[in-house]
Amino acid sequence: MPADPTLDRLANATLLVPFESHRAPRWVLDGLADGIAGVCLFHNNISGAEQVTALNRELAAAADAPLISLDEEGGDVTRIGQSAGSDYPGNAALGAIDDTALTRAVHRALGAELRSLGFTLDLAPAVDVNTVDDNPTIGTRSFGSAAGLVARHAAAAVAGLQDNGVAACAKHFPGHGATHQDSHTELPVVDADPDLLARRELVPFRSAIAAGARSVLTAHISLPAFGTPEPATLAPSIVTGLLRGELGFDGVVISDALEMEGVSNGIGVPEAAVRALIAGCDLLCVGRFVYGDEVAAVRTAIVRAVRDGRLSGERLEEAAARTLALRRWTREHQVHTVPDGPAPGLPAADAIGLDGARRAVRVDGVVPPLHDPVVVEFDAPPGIAVGEVPWGLSPWFPGTERVDPASADIAALLERAADRDLVVVVRDAHRHVATRRLIEDVCRARPDTVVVEMGLPAWRPACQAHVSTYGAARVNGQSAAELLGAARATPVR
Structure with missing residues (x-):
């Protein structure tokens, strides 16, 4: 041609x-x-x-x-x-x-x-x-x-x-x-x-x-x-x-x-x-x-x-x-922004974003004072549009473990948390049968468990407290971590 x-x-x-x-x-x-x-x-x-x-x-x-x-x-x-x-x-x-x-x-x-x-x-x-x-x-x-x-x-x-x-x-x-x-x-x-x-x-x-x-x-x-x-x-x-x-x-x-x-x-x-x-x-x-x-x-x-x-x-x-x-x-419609931040008169992105994330958090139940909790994240596959982006509470709780719900060892998990508070972090639990079953088993054994949902809160287990962040962005994670007692400080990276 x-x-x-x-x-x-x-x-x-x-x-x-x-x-x-x-x-x-x-x-x-x-x-x-x-x-x-x-x-x-x-x-x-x-x-x-x-x-x-x-x-x-x-x-x-x-x-x-x-x-x-x-x-x-x-x-x-x-x-x-x-x-x-x-x-x-x-x-x-x-x-x-x-x-x-x-x-x-x-x-x-x-x-x-x-x-x-x-x-x-x-x-x-x-x-x-x-x-x-x-x-x-x-x-x-x-x-x-x-x-x-x-x-x-x-x-x-x-x-x-x-x-x-x-x-x-x-x-x-x-x-x-x-x-x-x-x-x-x-x-x-x-x-x-x-x-x-x-x-x-x-x-x-x-x-x-x-x-x-x-x-x-x-x-x-x-x-x-x-x-x-x-x-x-x-x-x-x-x-x-x-x-x-x-x-x-x-x-x-x-x-x-x-x-x-x-x-x-x-x-x-x-x-x-x-x-x-x-x-x-x-x-x-x-x-x-x-x-x-x-x-x-x-x-x-x-x-x-x-x-x-x-x-x-x-x-x-x-x-x-x-x-x-x-x-x-x-x-x-070019806008002349300052070199190190947003346009004049606008708050810094981290300030306005974190403020919004904090305001979005919802709690069903009562979050007790937590002292050196065991934090476990139940992994969830990311959507194709999302891709591989970090999520969860590990930047604020060093030692956080991420497990595959399909192969998780509940007995070992409960043993690690025997004398400590337990926080379980999930993402869109309503979409994953294995995750829901695992949470139900954990909460039956430990009714004082705090569950943090970083996706849509369409399903809620019987637990001490259910925390909904309505998203898994870094600021959503930080807002939940603060609620659970993490210091309002720069996260561990």
């Missing part, structure tokens, strides 16, 4: 690409110069503030205001806090407090930090209404299970990020909160008719759009009641009809990662990219592991689709124009 510089550049303008390492490879820098809209950074691109600031400076110099993005939700899903956990409480904690001024302030501080590091687009906030406790991909990423609550915090989060010049992205449209499957590995089904969707899932998106969200990210979910068995990302009736038409959104529509099985299984990433553009998406997040030659294959597929008449040139031009408008917005 002969090269067409104009079509190639238009196709590039729809791409948000990842790359392999802490340094920008030549194919990325050349691609940005040739019109690629921007990049999406993940854990493998970030080793610290100094490194990522230098990286983002190099990326920004490669083109005129490229989009430099990441998934930084605060709470459990963090990229800049990967090494120790996030300085910001997540959405579930903020929803439990239900103070929209705090939610806006937390996201304003987060936006200031992201902008100071060189980011211009945050693929956040998640505004899904989490109505399924066993949801494997949303959970604490949601502000809650009530549409009105999620809606008011969605607006506050969007405003906070954009106060400091970071474009916000409301996700996952039209709502991933009622799913029992993870779209990273399969296509979830949401059994909601248009009326229910309007009363529940769409309410926060309307609120985020009204608050001025510059972008919306689609979900790889199926909605049979809409006659669209394909993923929402690939459904014109959802992206163009519902989001554009009914909700009136005129910003940038971003696809969730196209390498996810929920959208590309059986068709591949290049074909998923073409269908997403046809459906009405403007910016294609290709994923985490789609590099160099694979990105070129996506571009080739888009150009071929235009030449074959499957994708209209006007649709491609429209998508490119929208991404360009978003890039211009990020350039025009």
Whole structure:
């Protein structure tokens, strides 16, 4: 297929690409110069503030205001806090407090930090209404299970990020909160008719759009009641009809990662990219592991689709124009932050984040005075969106042991704690049968056990006290540790 510089550049303008390492490879820098809209950074691109600031400076110099993005939700899903956990409480904690001024302030501080590091687009906030406790991909990423609550915090989060010049992205449209499957590995089904969707899932998106969200990210979910068995990302009736038409959104529509099985299984990433553009998406997040030659294959597929008449040139031009408008917005809304902290007048991130986490803690029962407790963490597999991020109480309680619930030795555990207080730390215990059984056995033998839940508190055992943090960020852990008697001091690292 002969090269067409104009079509190639238009196709590039729809791409948000990842790359392999802490340094920008030549194919990325050349691609940005040739019109690629921007990049999406993940854990493998970030080793610290100094490194990522230098990286983002190099990326920004490669083109005129490229989009430099990441998934930084605060709470459990963090990229800049990967090494120790996030300085910001997540959405579930903020929803439990239900103070929209705090939610806006937390996201304003987060936006200031992201902008100071060189980011211009945050693929956040998640505004899904989490109505399924066993949801494997949303959970604490949601502000809650009530549409009105999620809606008011969605607006506050969007405003906070954009106060400091970071474009916000409301996700996952039209709502991933009622799913029992993870779209990273399969296509979830949401059994909601248009009326229910309007009363529940769409309410926060309307609120985020009204608050001025510059972008919306689609979900790889199926909605049979809409006659669209394909993923929402690939459904014109959802992206163009519902989001554009009914909700009136005129910003940038971003696809969730196209390498996810929920959208590309059986068709591949290049074909998923073409269908997403046809459906009405403007910016294609290709994923985490789609590099160099694979990105070129996506571009080739888009150009071929235009030449074959499957994708209209006007649709491609429209998508490119929208991404360009978003890039211009990020350039025009630069905020000059002070070198060592957030914008003037804002509290430090650790102060506002820890304050929020402390306010979110809930206690069922009475936490007794604890003296040199035995602290045991029951391990839980992280969700794919979360990745490997430290969690738990070990920074504040040296000697904390983490055990696999499926193979834990209860007798040995109880023997170690025979003459000491016992604290058990869990994460989403309601989702793990082995964890629940183990906790029940421990609490029967030791009714004075204190259980700390660092996920959703959807299940509570009979115990002395049940502490809910509504998230596993570093500040959530510190807030629980303080409640249990740890000194308000720098944690042991």
